[in-house]
Structures are given as C-alpha cells and as structure tokens.
Amino acid sequence: MSLILPLDEWPAQDQEMWLNLQAGGGPLDDCGALSHLRATSLKTLELRYARWLQWLTTSDANAITLPPARRATLPRLSAWLRDLSHTRPMTRLMFIDGVLRILSAADPTQDWSAQRRLKAGLKRTAGRGDRDRKLGRVLSSEVLFRAGLILATGHAEAAPTSLRRMMCLRDGTMIAMLALMPMRRRAFAGLRIGISLHVTADTLTVALPGDLTKSGQPWEAVVPQSVEPLLRRYVNEVRPYFLERGQQQHDVLWVGKTGLPFKENALGPRIADQTLKLTGRRIPPHFFRDAAATTLARSSPEHAKLIRPILAHTSFGTAEHHYIHAQTIEAGRDYADLINQKKKVCR
Structure with missing residues (x-):
C-alpha cells in the first residue's frame, strides 16, 4: 500500500484548500498564501501533506470528515510521529513542518502555538541532520x-x-x-x-x-x-x-x-x-557540492569565502561554517609547525 495519498484522491475540501493556497491573484483577488513558492517547493509540500492524509485515512478515518485545520491536534500529530518513529529525526521534522505550513497558511486565525512547540522540539532533536551519512564520503x-x-x-x-x-x-x-x-x-x-x-x-x-x-x-x-x-x-x-x-x-x-x-x-x-x-x-551528485566546499576550506580561510558564489547560495551561512572550519585547519597546521620547530630546537 502506498504511503502517499494521490492528489486526485484527497478529500474535496483538501483539494479546494490546496488549489486556493497556490492561486495567483487577479485584479480583484488576493494571491494564495503559498503562491510565492516555486513549483518544486509546492510539490515537496504536497507530498508531505499527502503522507499525512494517507496516515489519517488508514489510522484515524473519522478525522477525514473534519475541516483540514481541525484535524492537526497535538494528540493526533503525536500519534503520527509515533508511527514515523522508524524514520530519521530530520525526516519527522520535515513531515510535521510541511503539514503545519499548509494548514497554518490555510487557517492563520487558529491557535497553532502547541503545534509549533512540538515542531520546535523536533527541530532540537534533529539538529543539523545526520552528519554521519557523509563520513568518509566527502572526497576532494x-x-x-x-x-x-x-x-x-x-x-x-x-x-x-x-x-x-x-x-x-x-x-x-x-x-x-x-x-x-x-x-x-x-x-x-x-x-x-x-x-x-x-x-x-x-x-x-x-x-x-x-x-x-x-x-x-x-x-x-x-x-x-x-x-x-x-x-x-x-x-x-x-x-x-x-x-x-x-x-x-x-x-x-x-x-x-x-x-x-x-x-x-x-x-x-x-x-x-x-x-x-x-x-x-x-x-x-549532491556530495560534489560538499567536496567543493571542503576543498576550498582546506585550501585556506580566504578560499572558503568563494563557497557562496560557487554554490549559488544567497546567504553566507554555509560559507561562514566552512570558513570557521578552514580557520581550524589553519590553526592545526600552525600548531603542527610550532611543534616541529620545537623538536628541532631540542635536538
């Protein structure tokens, strides 16, 4: 059985909600709350929400009859997370984030504070994702x-x-x-x-x-x-x-x-x-981008500043991370040189 409910099988109210969120504005109409997102971002949100709907269909069918925003109660989201316990923390965070982005955009007047606290806890647990998956796999x-x-x-x-x-x-x-x-x-x-x-x-x-x-x-x-x-x-x-x-x-x-x-x-x-x-x-392919950043960082702190334009990032966040990494590498080199010099003096 598929883990994702196809769009054409969504409840009518969910299909209408999703179309309205993407709708472009006209002379007399406002834009949908998510109309500014690119097609790839919208598709990602759609798949995450489709996973939520499939879970509701099989695990809590009565909830489907409720308005979309009213389904996402804290107990119900927590139950979904328990069924997602086999996935990585970052994956669970992305699912919850996708559902809440859609529903809070569709009904911004509802109190989402409890759900956002749940998301914040998931975010702390997930951290920066599973770094171990790249260990030994980022070559120059x-x-x-x-x-x-x-x-x-x-x-x-x-x-x-x-x-x-x-x-x-x-x-x-x-x-x-x-x-x-x-x-x-x-x-x-x-x-x-x-x-x-x-x-x-x-x-x-x-x-x-x-x-x-x-x-x-x-x-x-x-x-x-x-x-x-x-x-x-x-x-x-x-x-x-x-x-x-x-x-x-x-x-x-x-x-x-x-x-x-x-x-x-x-x-x-x-x-x-x-x-x-x-x-x-x-x-x-994505690890080639890590390879470029790592290669630049290991070259010198100054070269680490090239990461942003080469990888087409809009912010300096990744570049700064690798810049600090490069400084650490430079400090290690300087320390090693100092130790070698002291050894020569002792001789």
Whole structure:
C-alpha cells in the first residue's frame, strides 16, 4: 500500500484548500498564501501533506470528515510521529513542518502555538541532520575530477565496444564537470543546449535560470578549460551517437544510450555507481557540492569565502561554517609547525 495519498484522491475540501493556497491573484483577488513558492517547493509540500492524509485515512478515518485545520491536534500529530518513529529525526521534522505550513497558511486565525512547540522540539532533536551519512564520503574535488578524467580517457579507450566507450566518455565527463561545477542534481540533469548551456567556438557557458537554482537567482559560469575538451567531445561526438542510435532529436544535454534524456532519478544513481567503482566510495551528485566546499576550506580561510558564489547560495551561512572550519585547519597546521620547530630546537 502506498504511503502517499494521490492528489486526485484527497478529500474535496483538501483539494479546494490546496488549489486556493497556490492561486495567483487577479485584479480583484488576493494571491494564495503559498503562491510565492516555486513549483518544486509546492510539490515537496504536497507530498508531505499527502503522507499525512494517507496516515489519517488508514489510522484515524473519522478525522477525514473534519475541516483540514481541525484535524492537526497535538494528540493526533503525536500519534503520527509515533508511527514515523522508524524514520530519521530530520525526516519527522520535515513531515510535521510541511503539514503545519499548509494548514497554518490555510487557517492563520487558529491557535497553532502547541503545534509549533512540538515542531520546535523536533527541530532540537534533529539538529543539523545526520552528519554521519557523509563520513568518509566527502572526497576532494581534485580526486573526483581525476576519477572522471580517468573514466573518460583510459577506461573509454579500453572499452570493448563503441557503445561502452561512449558511455565511459559520457559518465566521465559528467563526473569531471560536476567536480569543477558542482550544480544541484536537478539543475545538472536539466541542462539544455542553447538554453542553459551555450556553445561557441571559444567558450562553453552554463547559464542557469532562477527556477533551476535553490536560491531562485540566476547563476552563470564559464566551463573551466580543464573540463572543456571533454564536454566538447561529448557534445560533438558522444551525444549525437546516442541520439542517432535511438533516433531522437531534442536539446537536453545528458542522454542515455537510447538517446532519451537522462532523467534526474536515473542520473544520480549512475554517477554514484561510477564513483563507487572509481574511488571505492559511492558519491551522489549532491556530495560534489560538499567536496567543493571542503576543498576550498582546506585550501585556506580566504578560499572558503568563494563557497557562496560557487554554490549559488544567497546567504553566507554555509560559507561562514566552512570558513570557521578552514580557520581550524589553519590553526592545526600552525600548531603542527610550532611543534616541529620545537623538536628541532631540542635536538
């Protein structure tokens, strides 16, 4: 049984509420309370609320007859959390947060203080999420770039078939490019020639519109020279090979072996599988962003300040975190140098 209640199966009052929250305003109408959110954010909220509705349907069916805001009592939310106890603290927080964001926006006059205290407690428990999942899996950008280069050159040349060679060239190019241009998976998978990847005789430029960045702000950068030859070969040789093989014609940059666009949910596992073979560690696309931040931080505190523009963040929060990390590393280096100097004096 699905854990999510499909939108077309929601109670009529919930469907109406959800449509009203997203409605754009007209000359005589106000905008919906959530109409300012991007489509991806709305979809995330929809799925979290759909999980809540599915739980109510199976565990507390009588509550479905109540108005949406009246269902979210503290005892009922607590019961849902008990059934979610097998999930991570951050996951539980995200579910509760999604439901409360929707319901409090739909009925802002209701007293939500008890529910917000529940959310605050979940937030304290969740902290900054499960950091252990990244332990040992954040490599340097240099290591990841080298892995992509090896796949696109040595492994490709040794491939037994043309198809296998082209796949090595494509996967190696993706890994090398992500190592130097750590985009989010959705943005990377959504690159389109002539729209978000501009190809000229002199340069290759990535220009992401606001709807492909988390901040909502456009992001533009020239493809680094060290990865440009790989990307040009992919665009001029590998991609046309796949398109012809599958008799496809479109502008999506990354394609599968049948020429169809590489879907976001397939691209991530593909990169993770290849990095596991190349480095011994499974590195999904998002970890390339951690690799960039870590590489900059370990280089110097000044380089840590580059994190914000490279990762297209709107605030300095992440950059400051890694800046402090870099200062710690520098202090450790200075301390080690001091110890070595003292050892020389004692001799």
